[in-house]
Amino acid sequence: MVKHIILWTLKDMPDEEKKSVKQGIKRELEGLQGKIPGLLDIRVQTEGLASSNTDVMLDSAFEDEEALKNYAVHPQHVAVADGFVRPYTETRSCFDFSC
Numbered sequence: 001m002v003k004h005i006i007l008w009t010l011k012d013m014p015d016e017e018k019k020s021v022k023q024g025i026k027r028e029l030e031g032l033q034g035k036i037p038g039l040l041d042i043r044v045q046t047e048g049l050a051s052s053n054t055d056v057m058l059d060s061a062f063e064d065e066e067a068l069k070n071y072a073v074h075p076q077h078v079a080v081a082d083g084f085v086r087p088y089t090e091t092r093s094c095f096d097f098s099c
Contacts, residue, residue, distance in 0.1 A: 001040065001099050002068050006058040009091040018055070021088045022046040025056055028080040036074050038067025054093075068096065 008025075010018055026044040033042050042060040062068040071077055 002062045002065050003097050003099055004058070004060045004062060004068055004071075005095045007054040007093045008056045008058075008085065008089050009053075010055045010088050011090045013088070021084075022056055024084045025088075028084045029058060032076060032080065035076055036071050038063040039071055054091075065096075065098070 010021060013021070023046070026046050029044050030042055032039065040061040040063060042058070045057040045059065046055070048054070048057070060071075062071060
C-alpha cells in the first residue's frame, strides 16, 4: 500500500469564502472514492487545531505506486484539482510513502 499525503495553504481570502472553498475541496476529492482504480481510501481534513499552519490535508491510500501515478493523471482527479483545488492554493506540500 502507498500513502499520499498533501497539505495545502490556501490563498488569502475572506473567511466565508475560505470556508466554502474548503468544503468544496473536501466534497469533490472525497467524491472520487470508488471512481478511480487502485484508490483505496481518500479523506480530507479541513478543521485543523489552532496549532496548524496549513488549511487542508488530503490523506489517501493506494494499492501501489502505479495506482498513485494513474490517479495523478486520471481525468476525474485532474478535473477536481483544476476546478476546486489549484485555483485557490498558495502552497502545496506532498509526502508519499509505502506501508
